[in-house]
Amino acid sequence: xxxxxxxxxxxxxxxxxxxxxxxxxxxxxxxxxxxxxxxxxxxxxxxxxxxxxxxxxxxxxxxxxxxxxxxxxxxxxxxxxxxxxxxxxxxxxxxxxxxxxxxxxxxxxxxxxxxxxxxxxxxxxxxxxxxxxxxxxxxxxxxxxxxxxxxxxxxxxxxxxxxxxxxxxxxxxxxxxxxxxxxxxxxxxxxxxxxxxxxxxxxxxxxxxxxxxxxxxxxxxxxxxxxxxxxxxxxxxxxxxxxxxxxxxxxxxxxxxxxxxx
Amino acid sequence: xxxxxxxxxxxxxxxxxxxxxxxxxxxxxxxxxxxxxxxxxxxxxxxxxxxxxxxxxxxxxxxxxxxxxxxxxxxxxxxxxxxxxxxxxxxxxxxxxxxxxxxxxxxxxxxxxxxxxxxxxxxxxxxxxxxxxxxxxxxxxxxxxxxxxxxxxxxxxxxxxxxxxxxxxxxxxxxxxxxxxxxxxxxxxxxxxxxxxxxxxxxxxxxxxxxxxxxxx
Numbered sequence: 478x479x480x481x482x483x484x485x486x487x488x489x490x491x492x493x494x495x496x497x498x499x500x501x502x503x504x505x506x507x508x509x510x511x512x513x514x515x516x517x518x519x520x521x522x523x524x525x526x527x528x529x530x531x532x533x534x535x536x537x538x539x540x541x542x543x544x545x546x547x548x549x550x551x552x553x554x555x556x557x558x559x560x561x562x563x564x565x566x567x568x569x570x571x572x573x574x575x576x577x578x579x580x581x582x583x584x585x586x587x588x589x590x591x592x593x594x595x596x597x598x599x600x601x602x603x604x605x606x607x608x609x610x611x612x613x614x615x616x617x618x619x620x621x622x623x624x625x626x627x628x629x630x631x632x633x634x635x636x637x638x639x640x641x642x643x644x645x646x647x648x649x650x651x652x653x654x655x656x657x658x659x660x661x662x663x664x665x666x667x668x669x670x671x672x673x674x675x676x677x678x679x680x681x682x683x684x685x686x687x688x689x690x691x692x693x694x695x696x697x698x699x700x701x702x703x704x705x706x707x708x709x710x711x712x713x714x715x716x717x718x719x720x721x722x723x724x725x726x727x728x729x730x731x732x733x734x735x736x737x738x739x
Numbered sequence: 740x741x742x743x744x745x746x747x748x749x750x751x752x753x754x755x756x757x758x759x760x761x762x763x764x765x766x767x768x769x770x771x772x773x774x775x776x777x778x779x780x781x782x783x784x785x786x787x788x789x790x791x792x793x794x795x796x797x798x799x800x801x802x803x804x805x806x807x808x809x810x811x812x813x814x815x816x817x818x819x820x821x822x823x824x825x826x827x828x829x830x831x832x833x834x835x836x837x838x839x840x841x842x843x844x845x846x847x848x849x850x851x852x853x854x855x856x857x858x859x860x861x862x863x864x865x866x867x868x869x870x871x872x873x874x875x876x877x878x879x880x881x882x883x884x885x886x887x888x889x890x891x892x893x894x895x896x897x898x899x900x901x902x903x904x905x906x907x908x909x910x911x912x913x914x915x916x917x918x919x920x921x922x923x924x925x926x927x928x929x930x931x932x933x934x935x936x937x938x939x940x941x942x943x944x945x946x947x948x949x950x951x952x953x954x955x956x
Binding site for chain 2: 553597683737
């Protein structure tokens with residue numbers, strides 16, 4: 478008996494609709510995040526992640542309805558990220574049916590927000606999203622800095638914060654899990670930034686989810702074996718049917734990684 | 740089977756998922772059971788089954804529960820004296836303990852002797868214990884009937900940093916292996932508790948909930 482490595486498909490949701498289309502044959506409405514969630518639930522995904530990229534304030538509430546409708550039909554853990562600024566945002570998501578929330582920009586701008594959220598809802602439901610890019614020149618971060626810097630706004634805005642230090646501080650403040658995304662690799666299908674993933678996973682006592690860049694099943698294996706991740710997150714390889722969740726699980730299992738096959 | 744299940748709402752946790760999982764199990768059993776999420780002690784008194792969910796810190800949950808006027812009294816009256824079937828989930832299960840040692844020392848309901856202590860897994864394993872693990876049943880129980888355990892068994896979804904270290908092995912029903920024997924299920928008489936989340940544990944969870952709905956302790 479042992480804890481299994483998790484596979485987490487991630488759905489980008491904008492104004493209540495899936496953005497990067499999910500191409501499953503059986504879906505009546507491929508743009509409906511709830512339909513996609515149900516398909517992943519049936520396919521054996523270990524958790525589900527919704528990333529809300531709704532830009533306009535008036536459509537922000539659409540995510541609550543998506544989460545609520547998902548929770549009515551899906552009996553699997555759901556994490557929601559994107560646009561979370563306040564303790565009230567978190568409460569509304571949890572009451573809608575989310576199990577965990579992923580915090581990014583707010584954790585950068587106001588580190589105490591992580592503490593307040595963890596005190597209120599427990600460490601286990603606070604995920605801090607560590608969006609990092611490799612520095613162009615080492616000296617920019619100072620002598621003691623790592624090779625990576627934290628970015629916000631989908632990798633566009635540099636913050637000057639060292640990624641490893643940010644990760645360690647976030648856990649000290651109460652993050653129960655870190656979602657580590659290489660903004661260099663995101664969307665490239667070249668595989669995770671394994672050095673980044675491992676540097677953070679080895680520096681903290683909480684689980685790390687590897688994210689950004691998966692193009693092949695070997696990338697998932699490497700994320701766990703070389704990146705030391707507890708879970709792997711991917712979007713397009715699953716959405717576009719390149720691989721099914723079952724194929725990914727079987728492949729990882731064949732490579733010696735314990736997976737949940739029921 | 741008819742009657743009503745009261746899921747206690749004391750401001751902690753994801754009650755929608757729990758309620759939906761119970762409603763689905765009621766449908767699977769073709770039963771007429773009503774599932775109510777409530778903070779009304781009188782409704783709890785009238786319920787045929789009681790569920791206490793909970794996520795967050797031990798102290799916050801205990802404070803939340805005692806802050807609902809009359810709720811603790813209603814619980815003790817129905818569960819301890821009335822023998823109504825009771826299920827505690829996650830921190831709701833931990834609250835059954837004598838005390839909790841998370842961020843201080845706090846008294847629990849005192850139904851299961853033992854303390855809620857931090858996980859200390861061997862081998863530098865990550866805490867929280869987060870994800871899917873199999874179970875090992877330490878003794879049979881009606882709520883665990885027809886659920887395969889062991890290496891090839893079904894998985895349950897855990898997310899926690901503390902667990903209930905029971906001092907009476909007769910109250911321990913299942914463990915999970917995570918660098919230590921993690922308490923997964925406790926119980927005695929008409930009460931049962933799961934550290935994992937049945938409402939998030941797909942097949943295993945829905946089976947356990949169905950077993951609870953049919954349980955006649």
